[in-house]
Amino acid sequence: MIAIIFMQYVLCAWFQINSIKPIFWDKEAFFHILKYSLNSFICCMYADLLKTGGVLMVNSVKDFSIRLGGMAGDGVSSLGEMISKASVRMGLYTATYNSYQSVIRGGHVWYQIKMGVEPLKSYGDSIDLLVCITNDTLTYHMPYLNKEGRVLIDPMRIDPNIKVDESRLVKVPFLDIATKYSKNPIVQNTVIFGCVSRITGISWEVVEGVIRDNFINKGDAITNENLKASKAGYDLILSYNIQPIFADNIPPKKIFLMTGNDAIALGAAAAGCKFLAQYPMTPATSILHWLSAHSNDLNIFVKQTEDEIAAINMAIGASYAGVRSMVATSGGGFSLMVEALGMAGMIEVPLVVVDSQRSGPSTGLPTKTEQADLNMLVGASQGEFPRIILAPGSVEEAFYLTQNAFNLADRYQVPVIIASDLSLSERYESVTNIKFDMKIDRGAIATEGEPDFKRYEYTANGISRRSFPGMVGTIHTASSDEHDEYGKLVSDVLAGTPYGVSKRIESMNKRMKKLENFKKIISYTPYSVKKDNNNLIISWGSTKGVVREAIELLSKANLFFDHLHMDVVWPINGGAMLELLKKYENVYMVEMNYTGQLAKLITSETGYVFNHLMLKYDGEPLYPVEVYKHIRKVIS
Amino acid sequence: MNEIDYKSDVKPTWCPGCGDYGVLNSIIKAAKMLSLKPENTVIVSGIGCSSNLPHFFNSYSLHSIHGRAVAVAEGIKFANHELNVIVTGGDGDGYGIGLNHMIHAMRRNVDITYVVMDNEIYGLTTGQSSPTSMLGHKTKSTPFGVIETPVNPIAQALSASATYVARGFSGDPGHLAELIKGGISHKGFALIDVFSPCVTFNKINTYDWFRKNIYKLEGNRTDDFTEAMKHAKETERLPIGLFYKTDTPTYEERDLVLKKSPLIKQDRVDNNILEKLMEEFA
Incomplete structure (x- = not known):
């Protein structure tokens, strides 16, 4: 027995896990080492297993999806952001979804990251690597793990009551490694960052750069302990001899990583917006954060107001006085802005209003996504006045549509509403095509x-x-x-x-x-995978990429669909729309609401009645497989 | 140079004898004393009888929605702080539906002048109680008398850190014009509460009633907050005049962006700045 333990101890040392000192006379320490050694031993065995039979470790994969799960307060989103940043710096296209709750500590939160060597349509719905910071991550997400997928987990914290196929686990004692370098247990995230980076093939130089940038305001001591902890994780995976997912020959490209809200804020700045008034409200808040942080560099006046009523009234005042102005909020705040929106319509003051929708009604699900504000946006405020509603389908589109929104507002002297939603506003996506060449038209x-x-x-x-x-x-x-x-x-x-x-x-x-x-x-030109198609899917806003990915899946099953993504949701060119709809035998409307709000609007403008609606209102983002399955079910 | 005509070509639509005529005349007097340029002056109002005032004054103006005039005015001031921005409105507009905005504008010390025509009644909606209606006042909405303590605008403004707090009476336009002139000249948020009788719907707080119940503050220390508050809380007789004035930096003077120059004069930044910012997304 002692010989075995000794051997394992040697193994431990081999793994460069130096936190364990041979203090066998201490009972507690003895068992600690015993546990540790056994786990390390398993890790070692598993590394061999992967080396020989790991399907996951194919060098030619096009894309790879990671899901991180933990509690609020575990730093899951910071970790997700670090991994995403490293991914784009490696030249990988990246798309994410951050699923979080309206709590500051506890609960369950998760973060999806998809990386690819080719441009991605969406954050996808598969999991190739599940990273468990908490046990319930296993419970909640194991069912979605790909057949060849693996689980990165801290062996010290696996709940023995959860039955899991041991062969799928990659065990790394995150917390033990972290506590070796820092008193702060949150440092386990940089350990995980190191591990995930090595597994995916992100170079240590990139990891180091991201950590340095991330902790730039925290001082050298904290930066260094994070670097050491991360390197320990990185080296541990290295010692497992796992072949990295992406080879290091990814062609270098300039890829940026930003959220939909970043893109809206940047688009506003590029369009010469000078005035933002906003009251914090999820999921629009980060527009306020970004423009506040850069207001001095950009010469943009940013005001956090006492409420959304003040915000829109101030913005109207500023626009009347001659500067391009914007407000941003979510549905609840928009509800408060409704009366003043009518004033902007009446006095013909240009105004850009961002409504980043979340699940309603009322407070609803504050951290979950939905597209159910459309009826409100179209009809908001008493009386009748013209307005434009734009709905960007990707982060890049959010940048360009926001710029357009300012020109349209000035040209037509109407409120222009940007209908984003939580899914778009808060997801990080890689963008490659941001140009500051917009021609400003003040009307x-x-x-x-x-x-x-x-x-x-x-x-x-x-x-x-x-x-x-x-x-x-x-x-x-x-x-x-x-x-x-x-x-x-x-x-x-x-x-x-x-x-x-x-x-x-x-x-x-x-x-x-x-x-x-x-x-x-306004014209409607569908995206087409095949000529003379009989089937069309219509969607609007943030779900664009997901629908495109679903269309790809359907094509593989010899089911061909065109796709109309509506980025101008209102007004509707009824004539052009009807002409398009008549060309198709089957038209499917995909919306993230209960009643099919856009479908009804189109009906009101064309007389066309939709027979197939796919409606989702559970608060979760739309997944390609869902659209695929829904349509397959309808067809059969 | 010809004297500027501050009267617009629109004739006031107030009832004969309305207190608001006196307020309009006082604003015109103050504008004359200060030689305000009409093109550099914006009057903002909300909704109510008194909120029609901007139409009768020769300057840029924005006749906005009920209770939001102060917020609209803040936006105008932030966009171009070289403009003289004056807000006019009533007690329902300012101390009822819009009180929230007033308090926040005061603590920001935005350099705007707020003239509230306080008639202690809702006139345009034909006579309901207002936030300043006195206890016991019987109106259409309070047939058994008001049972809420009225808003005390002066005490409210003092506690909200307004930097110029005054009260006038529309029956004394000369005195009122001086207070308004002081408010416009003052750098920071100025409140001028004006007793402005509604001759149609308020049969209690009439010109005579005000004449009997008010007295002019004289020799008071306007830099003494405690003394100002003491006068604000007087109930026996109601003081008019300047209660408090203090010099603190305005919001526009403190804001990093507005400090540089009026926002409207700042162009969109060059692309190289945007491109540099892109690096944070790399």
């Missing part, structure tokens, strides 16, 4: 000193010239009351008089026709 602006200036002039296209305080000779009142061409009230002493009635009609017509030309130029 029609008056010249100073012109006689008889009419701010709300009745023009052929309904668009009249704006003037800003400070400009001489173009003084006017912008009024939320109904007004004439000059902005003068027709709502009190003139209301109901023949003059008042005629001005009301003319002013309504003027405003309502502003988007007629815009509507006409």
Whole structure:
């Protein structure tokens, strides 16, 4: 027995796990070492196993998915971000989904990362490597582990009650390694970072760079203990002789990693947005964070307000005074902004409003995703006024659509709403095509000193010239009351008089026709995998990539679908839409809500009735396999 | 140079005898004394009888929605802090639905002047109780008398860190114009609460009632917060005049971006700055 233990101790040393000292006379330490040694022994055996038969260890894989699971407070998302950052620095395309809860400590949170040598459509739905920081990660996610998938786990913390196939485990004592280098148990994350990096083939140089950047504000001591801990994890995997997933010959490319909200914030900055007013609300908050952090570099004024009502009213004031302005919120905050949105419509002040949707109604599931605000966005505020709703399908699209939103708002003097959602706003995606070459169009602006200036002039296209305080000779009142061409009230002493009635009609017509030309130029061109297809899937917003991936899966089963991703959700060009819909025998609508809100809007604009709706409202992101299975089921 | 005409070509639509005429005249007087440039002045209002005032004054103006005038005005000031931004409105608009924004604008010390025409009643909606209606006041919505303690705007403003706190009476436009002039000249948030009688729906707080119940503050120490608060809490007779004035930096003076120059004069940054920022995503 003693000989065996001694042998294992030697093995331990071989693994460079030096935290164990031969203090056999201490009972506690003895058992600690016994446990440790046994586990290390298993690790060693397993390493051999992988070396010989691990399917996972094929060098030619195109993509690889990792899922990290733990408790809130374990630093799961920080770990996910470090891995994702390292992945793009290795030249790998990367897509993520962060599943978290509205708690600061405890519960269960997880983080999905997909890496690939070719551009990815989505975060995917498979797991090749499951990283368990807590036991319930095993319980919750084991069923989704690929057949060849493996589990990275701390052997000290496997619950003996959970039955799991030992051959699928890659055991690393995260916490023991961490405590060797730091008093802070959270350092186990950098141990895991080292392990995952070695497993995937991320070079130590990249790992080191990411750690240095990550702890740049924490001082040398903390950076160094994290580096050492991470290196220990990295070297331990190295000693297991696991062949890395991705070879080191990935062609170097400049890949950036950002979230949908980062892209919206960056897009706003690139579009010359000067003013953001926001009240914190998940999942829109990081727009406030990013623009606050960079407000001084970008000369953008950022104001956290007392509520969303103040936010939108301030932004309207700022826009009236001449600067490009934006507000960002989620559905609950948008609900508070509704009245002022109508004022922006009435006084024709350009405004960009970001609604990052989450599961409702009311507080709903604050950290879960949904696309159920569309009805509200289309109809928000009393009366009728034109508005545009854009729905980006990827992080890169979020950047470009946000830029467009500012031009559209100025050109048509309407509120432009960007309908993002939690899934898009908070997921990290690799982007390769960010260019700052946007042409800024501020729309029609008056010249100073012109006689008889009419701010709300009745023009052929309904668009009249704006003037800003400070400009001489173009003084006017912008009024939320109904007004004439000059902005003068027709709502009190003139209301109901023949003059008042005629001005009301003319002013309504003027405003309502502003988007007629815009509507006409909206076109619907589906993505097509095969000519003359009979089947079409329509979706909007964040699910674009997932639907494309599902279409790929369906193609493999000889089921061919075209895909229409609607990035301009409102207005709808009814004529063009109907023409498209008529071309297909089967049209499937995929939406993340209960009632098929976009389907109903399209019906209202075309008369076309959808027979196939795939609706998901469980708060979880859409997965390609779900779409695939749903459609297969409908077909059979 | 011709004298600037601060009256617009729109005739006021208030009831004959409305206190708001006196307020409009006082604002015009103050503008004349300060030679405000109409093109550099913005009057913002909410909704209510008094909130129609911007239409009658010759300057840029934004007649916004109920209770939000202060927030709109803050946005205008942040976008271009070289403008004179004046907010006008009533007690329902400012001390009821909009009180939240007023308190926050005060603690920010945004350099705007807020003139509240306080008639202690809702006029445009034909006579309901307002946040400043006195205890016992019988209105259409309180037929058995008001049972809530009224908002004390002066004490409220003092406790919210407003840096210029005054009260005037529309029956004394000369005195009021001086207070408004002081508020516009003051760097920081200025509240001028104005007793402005509603001759149609408030039969209690009439011109005569105010004349009997008010007195002018004279010789008070306006830099003494405790003294200001003491006057604010007086109930026997209601003081008018300047309660408190203190010089603290404005929000615009403290904000890193606005410190550089008015926001509207700052161009979009060059691409090299954006490209440099991209590195954090690499």
